[in-house]
Amino acid sequence: MFELFKEKASALMAEVYSFKNRKExxxxxxxxxxxNTSYEDKNSVVWYDTWFLDGERKEDLLAELPQITxxxxxxxxxxxxxxxxxxxxxIAESGSLIEVSNRIQKRxxxxxTEIHIAILPKSRIFPDLKTALRSFNxxxxxxxxxxxxxxxxxxxxxxxxxxxxxPERVIIVCVENL
Amino acid sequence: xxxxxxxxxxxxxxxxxALTNFYEAYVVAREKAYAGLDFEEIRNEIVRVKSYAAxxxxxxxxxxxxxxxxxxxKVFYTKDPKEVINYVLEVAKxxxxxxxxxSKSMATEEIHLNKHLKEAGLEVHETDLGEWxxxxxxxxxxxxxxxxxxxxRYEVSDIFTKKVDAVEPDIKKMVKFAxxxxxDKFLKADLGxxxxxIAVAETGSIVIFTNEGNARLVLTxxxxxxxxxxxxxxxxxxxxxxxxxxALPRNATAQPITTYVSFITGERExxxxxxxxxxxxxxxxxxxxxxxxxxxxxALQCIRCASCLNVCPVFRLISGLVFGRxxxxxxGTILTAWTEGLKATKDIQNLCIQCGNCVKICPxxxxxxxxxxxxxxxxxxxxxxxLKVKAIYSVVNNRKLFHTALRMxxxxxxxxxxxxxxxxLPLAFAELTQERSLPAIADxxxxxxxxxxxxxxxxxxxxxxxxxxxxxxxxxxxxxxxKLLNQAGIKxxxxxxxxxxxxxxxxxxVMDVAANNMLQNLKALEQENPDxxxxxxxxxxxxxKKKGLLALRNQKVSQDLIAKAEKMAEKVIDASYFxxxxxxxxxxxxxxxxxxxxxxxxxxxxxxxxNIWQEPRESLQKAGLKLKxxxxxxxxxxxxxxxxxKFPEISVKILERKLKxxxxxxxxxxxxxxxxxxxxxxxxxxxxGLDFKVKHSLEVLAERL
Numbered sequence: 001m002f003e004l005f006k007e008k009a010s011a012l013m014a015e016v017y018s019f020k021n022r023k024e025x026x027x028x029x030x031x032x033x034x035x036n037t038s039y040e041d042k043n044s045v046v047w048y049d050t051w052f053l054d055g056e057r058k059e060d061l062l063a064e065l066p067q068i069t070x071x072x073x074x075x076x077x078x079x080x081x082x083x084x085x086x087x088x089x090x091i092a093e094s095g096s097l098i099e100v101s102n103r104i105q106k107r108x109x110x111x112x113t114e115i116h117i118a119i120l121p122k123s124r125i126f127p128d129l130k131t132a133l134r135s136f137n138x139x140x141x142x143x144x145x146x147x148x149x150x151x152x153x154x155x156x157x158x159x160x161x162x163x164x165x166x167p168e169r170v171i172i173v174c175v176e177n178l
Numbered sequence: 179x180x181x182x183x184x185x186x187x188x189x190x191x192x193x194x195x196a197l198t199n200f201y202e203a204y205v206v207a208r209e210k211a212y213a214g215l216d217f218e219e220i221r222n223e224i225v226r227v228k229s230y231a232a233x234x235x236x237x238x239x240x241x242x243x244x245x246x247x248x249x250x251x252k253v254f255y256t257k258d259p260k261e262v263i264n265y266v267l268e269v270a271k272x273x274x275x276x277x278x279x280x281s282k283s284m285a286t287e288e289i290h291l292n293k294h295l296k297e298a299g300l301e302v303h304e305t306d307l308g309e310w311x312x313x314x315x316x317x318x319x320x321x322x323x324x325x326x327x328x329x330x331r332y333e334v335s336d337i338f339t340k341k342v343d344a345v346e347p348d349i350k351k352m353v354k355f356a357x358x359x360x361x362d363k364f365l366k367a368d369l370g371x372x373x374x375x376i377a378v379a380e381t382g383s384i385v386i387f388t389n390e391g392n393a394r395l396v397l398t399x400x401x402x403x404x405x406x407x408x409x410x411x412x413x414x415x416x417x418x419x420x421x422x423x424x425a426l427p428r429n430a431t432a433q434p435i436t437t438y439v440s441f442i443t444g445e446r447e448x449x450x451x452x453x454x455x456x457x458x459x460x461x462x463x464x465x466x467x468x469x470x471x472x473x474x475x476x477a478l479q480c481i482r483c484a485s486c487l488n489v490c491p492v493f494r495l496i497s498g499l500v501f502g503r504x505x506x507x508x509x510g511t512i513l514t515a516w517t518e519g520l521k522a523t524k525d526i527q528n529l530c531i532q533c534g535n536c537v538k539i540c541p542x543x544x545x546x547x548x549x550x551x552x553x554x555x556x557x558x559x560x561x562x563x564x565l566k567v568k569a570i571y572s573v574v575n576n577r578k579l580f581h582t583a584l585r586m587x588x589x590x591x592x593x594x595x596x597x598x599x600x601x602x603l604p605l606a607f608a609e610l611t612q613e614r615s616l617p618a619i620a621d622x623x624x625x626x627x628x629x630x631x632x633x634x635x636x637x638x639x640x641x642x643x644x645x646x647x648x649x650x651x652x653x654x655x656x657x658x659x660x661k662l663l664n665q666a667g668i669k670x671x672x673x674x675x676x677x678x679x680x681x682x683x684x685x686x687x688v689m690d691v692a693a694n695n696m697l698q699n700l701k702a703l704e705q706e707n708p709d710x711x712x713x714x715x716x717x718x719x720x721x722x723k724k725k726g727l728l729a730l731r732n733q734k735v736s737q738d739l740i741a742k743a744e745k746m747a748e749k750v751i752d753a754s755y756f757x758x759x760x761x762x763x764x765x766x767x768x769x770x771x772x773x774x775x776x777x778x779x780x781x782x783x784x785x786x787x788x789n790i791w792q793e794p795r796e797s798l799q800k801a802g803l804k805l806k807x808x809x810x811x812x813x814x815x816x817x818x819x820x821x822x823x824k825f826p827e828i829s830v831k832i833l834e835r836k837l838k839x840x841x842x843x844x845x846x847x848x849x850x851x852x853x854x855x856x857x858x859x860x861x862x863x864x865x866x867g868l869d870f871k872v873k874h875s876l877e878v879l880a881e882r883l
Contacts, residue, residue, distance in 0.1 A: 012435070073450075074365055074399055074449060078361055078365060094435045095434075095435075096435060096439075104449035105449060107398060108449065111395055112395070129419075130417055130420050133417060139245075139249070139381050139443065142249070142250075142442065142444055142446070143440070143442055143443070143445060144440070144443075145394065146435075146440075147437070147438060148436070148438075148439075150437070151437060151438075152390070153307045153308075153389060153390045154431070155306070155307040155311070156308075156329075156334050156349050156353070157196070157330060158196070158200050158327065159349050161350055161353045163353070163354075164307055164353055164357055164389075165305070165357060165360065165364075165390045165392045165395055166390070166438070167391075
């Protein structure tokens with residue numbers, strides 16, 4: 001299932017990485033942040049976290065990477081280069097991520113930033129849309145988005161161009177043992 | 179007015195180039211996007227889901243309203259466009275709204291919402307890149323999915339520079355420019371307005387598709403969100419969205435999936451913890467009336483992918499700037515008939531050439547050409563016909579008068595005739611021969627010539643229905659058919675009372691004349707009690723076999739006559755199919771199987787209405803010919819019967835492309851099975867001095883017996 005998902009998501013220009021555990025995934029994310037932002041750029045990373053950093057000391061992370069912020073407004077998210085959140089599932093047949101956001105902040109990081117890092121539990125990859133829809137009780141969720149690759153347009157001369165209103169890169173961090 | 183717009187569009191070098199380039203890439207990419215999926219199965223699902231919804235609008239509106247309301251949305255249903263506008267203005271007033279961001283919504287365009295909002299002093303920004311460009315330019319979208327496809331990067335750069343700020347004509351830079359400029363609008367807006375692609379009754383959710391991600395910002399950032407949703411977007415169950423999610427992006431832009439598919443199911447809280455408001459306006463404007471119409475309810479299966487525009491040979495020349503109003507192209511014409519009224523389609527409905535290329539691609543399985551024909555018929559019924567048209571059909575309605583007129587024309591044409599062609603006509607008729615020569619009317623029609631042909635006495639006999647073109651312009655095609663059938667031991671009879679098949683009247687909505695033609699032919703043909711009725715013109719075949727029956731039913735002729743016509747219809751076979759069968763059975767053999775290369779042009783009605791395309795190719799190959807396929811062999815040649823008289827300027831443009839595709843094969847022989855296509859392609863080749871031959875397959879086969 002993961003292989004099919006990776007193939008389909010990569011075809012949509014998403015970048016897919018797989019890690020054995022949370023620690024490895026976190027190391028990758030930290031490295032990515034260091035490579036793409038400077039610690040002097042305050043608020044250049046907006047992170048909406050609900051479980052991934054459980055057990056980590058956020059103060060330590062902030063000391064190491066002060067460009068991260070866990071509290072933000074739309075204006076701040078709009079200026080940020082990287083947005084990080086956990087997604088709730090994925091669809092193998094189309095290479096899509098499923099983002100369920102009860103709170104609006106969760107979707108700000110994936111809709112306003114330049115780079116979206118999506119943390120995906122490997123166990124939550126569904127074969128197809130129908131199966132995925134059955135596993136989410138939509139009636140209890142105000143907002144769900146399927147995200148399939150970076151934001152794109154072809155409105156000028158039909159030339160495919162990446163990164164219009166949403167992120168121009170989507171990095172999928174798939175974690176096996178959680 | 180329409181003629182001027184057509185002229186302007188045809189003279190614009192960008193429009194047809196952009197649409198044609200897109201189309202060529204689209205056809206290939208769409209195939210790829212559907213790889214591994216069964217399109218027929220998906221579209222059958224869409225038909226099931228959407229037709230169910232259309233039959234249960236009242237119930238689904240009620241269910242959706244209950245469910246969405248329960249989850250905190252405010253739902254408002256109305257039939258009246260004015261009430262939509264008032265509702266939006268009221269919400270804006272209540273929340274002291276100054277600026278509005280919008281993501282693309284056809285329903286709001288249908289009621290010209292932006293205009294009303296602006297008049298009320300509100301600032302409105304479209305945020306889909308194409309729509310924003312069009313809004314800044316003060317233009318109309320040229321395509322439902324690709325609104326700015328008629329503009330070049332240079333024009334876009336000019337528009338941006340004039341209306342917003344200086345930017346180079348570099349696409350990447352202009353996209354970034356849009357991101358930056360619109361980002362401020364998103365953050366400052368007090369109200370976001372969207373449409374919806376689907377509304378799910380079971381959960382009260384609306385589903386919105388965007389590639390750019392603008393809709394997510396429109397419905398997330400402002401405190402108030404209004405979705406304006408046509409009731410045709412309703413589906414019953416959540417799982418009903420599956421075939422639409424699959425087909426919409428694949429058919430619209432050949433993408434496997436739209437980048438963002440968002441579900442909104444009643445939201446209560448804004449990002450800062452304050453209250454958020456979601457309003458859903460379920461909007462009717464003629465849709466529930468449409469659902470009650472036994473013919474037009476089919477159009478509610480449309481998912482607005484606009485693939486019918488992508489493959490339309492007329493649309494790709496003139497775009498939605500000419501072909502359509504708010505909704506464009508063939509489907510746009512049908513929707514306009516209901517949202518704006520039948521009269522609003524008076525001019526544009528004529529633009530459909532009836533080639534049927536859209537039918538095979540429509541994910542809602544809507545027979546667009548048939549529905550346009552029905553518009554034509556209702557218009558003729560309601561508005562009456564222009565005097566000129568009436569005069570023509572009163573002649574066609576009377577066989578003797580009609581045939582006398584054709585015989586007279588054969589004499590009158592003498593001064594203009596050069597060999598088998600008429601290359602120039604004077605005065606008002608000059609345009610008809612400007613880009614293509616017309617066939618001269620034969621000295622002796624087939625109905626006279628056939629009497630002199632000696633045929634073997636055979637047990638099997640078939641009746642030949644010649645149709646006007648073979649009878650009066652190309653009798654040699656009729657002779658070829660007789661020769662072929664005689665070899666198989668079949669006698670051909672030619673009922674002399676046969677007349678025009680009725681297609682010209684039928685395709686112009688003149689149903690009484692079409693029905694009368696049908697009845698005359700029925701009488702003439704059944705008298706002889708033939709085993710089969712053979713036609714060598716696919717349009718005649720189609721009318722005798724299918725369409726003519728509709729005309730009879732429409733004119734409410736007696737059940738007895740309809741039963742007789744149905745019996746006759748069963749006996750009607752297109753010559754291309756019948757001859758192929760005889761060849762396969764070994765009843766026709768070739769003693770002169772000369773090797774020669776040929777290319778084949780598929781007549782629209784033969785391929786798409788009668789589903790015959792392999793048979794004529796096989797027959798010709800059996801006779802020793804070698805096939806070299808041309809590009810787009812099944813795209814219309816531009817003839818379309820009387821279409822080429824109504825819109826010669828469009829007809830010849832379509833023809834030019836066909837001629838080029840033929841030339842590109844480097845082959846000297848084009849075969850086809852329709853005398854109308856022969857008239858068009860041969861005439862174009864003659865005018866341009868091209869040296870390939872254009873022949874009916876029957877002629878080529880008969881030469882090789």
